[in-house]
Amino acid sequence: MIQLYFWTTPNAYKVSILLEELGLAYSVVPVHIGKGEQFGASFLEISPNNKIPALIDDDGPLGQRIALFESGAIMIYLAEKVGSQLYPADPSKRYAVLQWLMFQMSAVGPMLGQAHHFRKYAPARIEYAVERYTNEATRLYRVMDTQLGRSPYLAGEDYSLADIATYPWLRAYRLQGQNLADWPNLQRWYSTMRARAAVQRGLAVMAEKVDRNDQAPSGDRWQNLFGQNQFASHKN
Known part of the structure; x- marks a missing residue:
């Protein structure tokens, strides 16, 4: 099973749209970046740059589990996994x-x-x-x-x-x-x-979870998204 670590941002939507285009089954693991969940130790094990999206595929290369961060790398991996013409062989x-x-x-x-x-x-x-x-x-x-x-x-x-x-x-x-x-x-x-x-399906992922407080963040939420919490030492 593919697990997509996700919040409602452009980079995360890139991967949810691709998964829908490829018809791959996946589950979504919410990572609320306004609340600072991207700094948690378990997430940093998968995404050391504390950014979403990230992905775990239990059926990776040679049938082994693989964890990936960086949306571009994730997209190439998924397209190559199924041999999609979205990333052509030519x-x-x-x-x-x-x-x-x-x-x-x-x-x-x-x-x-x-x-x-x-x-x-x-x-x-x-x-x-x-x-x-x-x-x-x-x-x-x-x-x-x-x-x-x-x-x-x-x-x-x-x-x-x-x-x-x-x-x-x-x-x-x-x-x-x-x-x-x-x-x-x-x-x-x-x-x-x-x-x-x-x-449309990719953009609908977690649509009900969109947090309006993050449309005009303040206090700790602003710090988690843009401020000093981004630059603090978060140990995994």
Whole structure:
């Protein structure tokens, strides 16, 4: 059985959507990051970087249990586990997917996350930071819109891990200072992604558990998500 350690964040949704696309059975282990459960010793054994998602597969390589952290690594593992065309065997197609998956991991996630933070969650508005990360979000949207003007999906003609990884981060486009109408190719792709049944199922995971207190966190919750609790020593 696959166990997905999960909270309702873009990186975790990447994996829940993929599991739904692959049709793999899994159970969800909630890790409430607003309450600081990501710092618990048992979770740190699986995810030493204290981030979700993480995954345990009791039927890993050679039938052995495997534990993984980092959403990109988890996605590659799951696609390879079943030989999915979402991560194709053809090297030319595989590297096209890999480069756009790495683009999401290195740019889309981190930079849009900073736009979220400084536009909504920072305790004081810092105009330089707001401008810098909003501008970077705009640049990344332009890169994606240009690519999607050349092909239906980010890595080419076929739907892939790259699309699954990127879509959850773009759902908060307003927080990133963006209007999808400004990016017609991206808007077309976004609508296609949103309509997929597996995407909808993946986004429905733990929907009833969404904690509105974490939409405007304060006190210990803010510290757990953004503050000093992130930088404290948590021993596993």
